Amino acid sequence: MTAPKFALVASETPEAAEALDRLEQRYGHRDVEDAEIIVALGGDGLMLETLHRFMNQGLPIYGMNCGTVGFLMNQYSEDDLPERLSAAEPATVHPLRMTVDCVNGTSCEALAINEVSLLREGRQAAKIGIAIDSVERMDELICDGVMVATPAGSTAYNLSAHGPIVPIGGQLLALTPISAFRPRRWRGALLPASAEVVFTVHEPQKRPVSATADFTEVRDVLKVRVYEDKSLDLNLLFDPEHDLEERIIKEQFQP
Incomplete structure (x- = not known):
């Protein structure tokens, strides 16, 4: 050979x-x-x-x-x-593709191999709505943040936030809250790899939120769409x- x-x-x-x-x-x-x-x-x-x-x-x-x-x-x-x-x-x-709409009207995209994470920018907790495949699953998550992790990234930040470890062949994504206050006992969810997750930031001026795809951070986001890019x-x-x-x-x- x-x-x-x-x-x-x-x-x-x-x-x-x-x-x-x-x-x-x-x-x-x-x-x-x-x-x-x-x-x-x-x-x-x-x-x-x-x-x-x-x-x-x-x-x-x-x-x-x-x-x-x-x-x-x-x-x-x-x-x-x-x-x-x-x-x-x-x-x-396969990486995650993140598309972001910002408060100032701009939009951008980025790719994540580990995870896409939303984090509060200020001292007040973030308020974030969650929709899966166009179905609202949570009207308001009050938290420090929330993330979607790939199987390869499930042992990184996701694991530190008490999210599940996902086998590579499991065809799953981990949806994991970061220091959730309400619902207090919500620990996240396992989603099919085909799922599209949309996060909507409530009160974005009072409670600003950033979105990060691995190395790429976007500040003051309004809506974040995340899905697995099967083309890569x-x-x-x-x-x-x-x-x-x-x-x-x-x-x-x-x-």
């Missing part, structure tokens, strides 16, 4: 930079334009950044953990990298013994 052509990218941390130097000395340097796989050296933040950066290239990404959090990364090792890449198994994820396939590669599905199951049994 011919070894795949791969390019190396790394975060700016000393650990990742040193790993990049060692791997380039061992395997050589190749530009992304000439590669079949991108090898990302860092943590989950670097993986997220790399997925966004090369979203339109169509190249699978194989991460090796040189950072603090490495849920989306494989174990770092300098040995047998071409063989590991040849044996790696793909996991395909993002392929992550994992060692067979450390596949993403197994990591998600394992995470649910952590003490």
Whole structure:
């Protein structure tokens, strides 16, 4: 089997930079334009950044953990990298597309691989209405915020907000409140991946709300529409013994 052509990218941390130097000395340097796989050296933040950066290239990404959090990364090792890449198994994820209408009349779009989150901008709680597939499901959620998370992002901010971990193959999205005040006991919902979620901000002048899709923040929003963009396939590669599905199951049994 011919070894795949791969390019190396790394975060700016000393650990990742040193790993990049060692791997380039061992395997050589190749530009992304000439590669079949991108090898990302860092943590989950670097993986997220790399997925966004090369979203339109169509190249699978194989991460090796040189950072603090490495849920989306494989174990770092300098040995047998071409063989590991040849044996790696793909996991395909689709990003969320966020379309936003702002208080000032402007509109914009952004993509999220982890989650789209709405957060209050000031000291007062946000008041947000929620509709799913054009059906109003909650007239008013009083909260610090609310998010829609993908399966790949369900172990990130969503998990910190006590949202559910979603298996990659589950075809689900997690709708999770952030510090909900009313309804006090509402913990969120699991939605089919095909669902379209529309958030409407009540009293936006008095209770301003921002919307963030991964790295992209929009301030003073009025309405936010979120849905999975099936036209974009993002392929992550994992060692067979450390596949993403197994990591998600394992995470649910952590003490």
